[in-house]
Amino acid sequence: MGVLFTMDTTKLIKDAKARFSHNSAKAYLQEKYKSKLVIAEQGGLWNADAQTIGFLNSFSDETLVVIDTFDNPVKVDRSKLLESLTKTYNNVMTEWNSEWKELERKR
C-alpha cells in the first residue's frame, strides 16, 4: 500500500494553540445529518423527522394524502411510509447521537 506524506494535524492544532469550536461542530453535525434524514418514496420527498412520523402515527387509515417537503399533496400507503421513515430516523439519529457524544467528550 502506497502512503504519501501527510500533515500532522494534531501537531498543527497544538502549535497554533487552536481552541475546539463546539458551536461550529454542533452546526456541522446538524448539517451532515439533516441531509441523511431526507428520503424519496412513493412519489414524494420526505423528512424523517419527529413531526412527520408523529403525524403518520396519528392516523389509522391505509392510505393518506400527505404534504411532502416540496409542498405537493401525495397519496401514500401510510404504514409503508411510516415504516421507512421510522427506520431512517432510528439509523440516522443513532449515528448522530454517537458522533455528538464524541464531540461532548472534548468539553
Add this chain to the structure above:
Amino acid sequence: MERTRKKTVKTRGVILFAFNSSKYNYADMAVYTARRIATFLELPTTLITDVDTYKTILDVKNVFDSVIEVEPDLTNIKDQTSWINKGRYQAYELSPYDETLVIDVDYLVNSNTLLKTFDLSDTFCCHSNTHMLMHPEAAQEKMGYTYETLWATVIMFKKSNRAKQIFETLEMVQNNYEHYAGIHSFIGGVYRNDYGLTIALKIVNGHTDVPSDYIPWNLVHVGKNTSVYANQSDAQVPVDGEIWDFNTEFTIMFDHWKKSKVRKEYMLIKDMDFHVMNKDLFVGIMNNG
C-alpha cells in the same frame, strides 16, 4: 399477440469541466475528484476539457469513462489571466448519460450523499443554500439587489425538455451577461456560473421558485479565513494501482478575528462532502497535506 416492452436502463454519470490556467492545474483536480467519485458514488466520469489540458493527464486518462475535447472560451479574464469557466451550458448536449451530475472539480466528494439528488427531480436540481463551516451564521450570498445566489457547484439533470431549456437559457444569459448584470445590479466583467444559473433558472420558472429545483440540504463551503487539512493520507492499493483508500476525516481551522487579534479555532469533520473555495487548500488535500 402479447407485446413485450423492453425496459430501458437509464445511464448515470458525472461530468467535470477542467481547463488549466496559468495559476492552477484543474486537470489534476479533475483526476483526483474523478477517483473520489468512483470510490464514493461508484459512477463513471466524463471530462470536458481542451487539447492542451488533456495532454497533461494522458497517462491517467483511464480514470475517465470518456474525455470530450472542446474549444476553450478564453474571454473571461480574472486576475489578468484567462479563467475558463464559460461553456457550462454545454453540459446538456455533451453529457453521454441520461442522468447527469455536474460537479466543480474543487468539490470534495467524501460520501455517497449526492446519489440522493437523482431521486429529487425528474429534470433538474441545484443548491440554493449554503453552510459555511466554522461560520454557520453567515448570511446567504445575494446576487446584486435581487435574488439569493443559486450554486452551480453541483447540478443534477436528467435528459428532458425542461433541463434542455434551462441549459439553453444559461447559454443565452452567458452571451448577454453584461445586460443581466445591469438589470440585477451586480458587477459584470468576470462571468460567474452561479449568477448565470441563478438568472437562467429564474427566467425558465417565470421568476418564481420551484421547490423541487433545489437540493433540500445545504452546500457546505470551506470559505474565508478557513483552512482545511486531511487528517490522514490517501492510500493507493497497490502502490501503482487504481484502487484508492481515501481519507475521510479533515481538520477545519478558522482565524477568528476579534479586536485586531486573531484566535485560532478548529473542528473535525468526517464523511461529509464540502466545496473548497480556496484552490490552494484543495491542492494541499490532493497532495495529502
